[in-house]
Amino acid sequence: MTFSALVLAGTRPGGDPLAGAEGAAHKALIEIEGRSLLERVVSSLKGSGAARIGVSCDHPEVMKLAKELGAEVLPTGQGPSESAAIAFEELGTPLVVTTADHALLEGGWITQLVSDTPADADVGVMLAHRADIEAHMPGTRRTYLNFADGAWSGCNLFYLATPRSRAAIESWKAVEADRKRPWRIVRRLGLASLMSYALGRLTLAQGIETLGRRLGVEARLVRAENGLAAVDVDKPQDLADIRGYLARKPG
Template structure:
């Protein structure tokens, strides 16, 4: 990072029993131990090593709250969903703000610094994404949710940069995308008829789609492509945890 920046780690709960936490035998997946560190500690360390000077964590459970405090993180109470929690994080920390998740188990400082370096200077908000071929080369057999565009199939990397105060406008759109995260066609439908037709005919690129979504929200939005396929691997299901443990063991 060229200058100090604040960061927010999302570690809330969607309610009910988390299958990954249950599989690992812990109260919350942020507390899963990997190579002697909790996932929360690993993510916080990666952010610090990338230059973040103030890190907050959005939590909904006391066990995670205690762990975050022990790590010297600022603790914020998680809202009803990630977009609302990010809004609260921006209110508390301001912009620019890097946002990631506590289950980003393999997060590396160079992924963060490369992302920020590659993000367009005029972008109010940027999201990191990886192409399917890049992901499958780094983690053969992993299953991700992909958005398919003219320039390939893409998966999100749970890393965002809210660069300016205008980026708050993206959060209402994010709330809508949250509801449709497993139904990509509904996300694309929000682009409008003309853009939807371009998507269906295979002529819409990811960059164009994200830029158009940004215009709908009244800001400059950018999709940033990462060369690091493992950046798309988070711990959403037990199979992901097995994969991550195997990758760590092989290192």
């Protein structure tokens, strides 16, 4: 299936401390094994067969690099969700959305996201199970969501399959606005689902499907076949873990 891809690479307010520690002008320009994070991500998207690749960025050096890599430079919004909404209007659907700090991103993960999202779904969300993550990178520190079927971590990989997925972006905006009022976020699941979650009966797939339907879309979980899909670059230890992994990787 032909699809486009979006890389979120906006500038963090006040700058990114990790970029400063690495001596880079922007997080997307941090290098691993001689290649910037942005180059690694765009290269994987090309390998997955993305027809168009847009990079949402506002830093001059990132914009320059994006053009050199053959990607389209798209404007940013006030936050990731607004940037995604702008790109949605430009690139349309189907659209894969990821981030510039996805250092280990592989084309096969993107292909899996697209192919494993059911044909009747509007949105596919990739997450990795804790067991799969730790099997590939023991000791890595991730943020986990605990459900009846175990602990899961997000992969920063989303598939907006149909025009109706625009509703998911609108909800994303609301979640960003309510990030300091978590009770408003969890309320979106509805009382019955919240009770199931509290009692340890709600699986992640059920939670995603329930939330999607409350938003007016069909959303589905795509379990990452490779747990490394959940490993991005948020802190110095992440960089150390990724560099160590690549140094040990055969070939």
